[in-house]
């Protein structure tokens with residue numbers, strides 16, 4: 001799954017066509033985006049469940065006997081071509097103000113052993129420190145940009161991660177992307193997606209999540225190539241999906257999130273040139289957020305803002321902060337506030353405005 005989710009907050013779908021599904025006759029709604037009917041994924045505790053929506057073969061949400069109010073009271077994920085699609089439209093004042101506040105985490109590197117340390121940092125303690133800060137920030141969602149697990153994505157790592165994130169996931173969606181220290185199979189065993197028979201397998205072998213908010217759409221890509229080796233790759237199938245999908249998602253700004261760095265080294269995203277060539281043709285793509293380097297930096301390339309998030313688990317250099325970032329997105333850009341809990345804390349609390357360049 002992409003996310004840990006819970007019920008309890010009032011969310012509703014905004015900015016999309018809400019249509020009555022045909023033929024089920026019991027008052028349940030299904031959703032369509034444009035003319036494309038897609039399976040819906042919703043969350044039941046820590047399990048994601050996927051159902052086809054609006055298809056004749058499957059009554060979709062109707063089979064859950066949910067009325068519209070119940071349906072809208074849940075967090076929703078939609079899946080198209082394998083991408084889980086989370087529609088996040090809260091009724092909060094922040095939404096009314098045209099902003100979306102989210103917490104950004106990268107490289108948590110959580111081990112099963114709570115006292116394991118690296119370079120003097122204890123990743124488990126770091127996340128224990130950060131979790132209440134995120135809750136206090138009233139972030140409406142959390143994104144973790146990969147390397148969630150310590151080194152090899154072991155089952156115990158994800159068990160610990162789930163334990164640490166549960167207080168947050170009880171309040172807001174937590175969307176987890178995969179990095180080179182994650183193991184896709186172990187990840188899904190801990191955070192399973194339950195798919196209904198016939199549900200589209202999506203981007204085969206990859207874990208892509210789309211999150212929607214009225215001010216922004218986020219696509220969490222999957223650059224995990226080899227577990228516990230440094231290089232990353234989106235791969236042709238994922239790129240081809242993105243190529244097809246970007247033109248139909250141009251109704252609002254979009255940012256991509258991915259674990260790997262965007263350079264030309266052997267440890268970077270190996271198909272970064274193909275990605276950049278693609279996204280620079282789509283002006284609604286405003287930024288790429290990534291992790292991997294354990295550095296905090298913002299730079300510009302080809303009309304895009306490139307935001308390298310600080311690591312939460314540990315830094316590789318004393319010059320770099322360790323912590324997380326609060327992002328307040330609006331239509332024209334994002335305010336990024338660094339929360340440094342270790343390493344170089346000089347920029348702790350500093351807010352940087354990043355305007356979209358196109």
Ligand SMILES: [Zn+2]
Nearest residue numbers: 107109147292
């Ligand atoms: Zn890392």
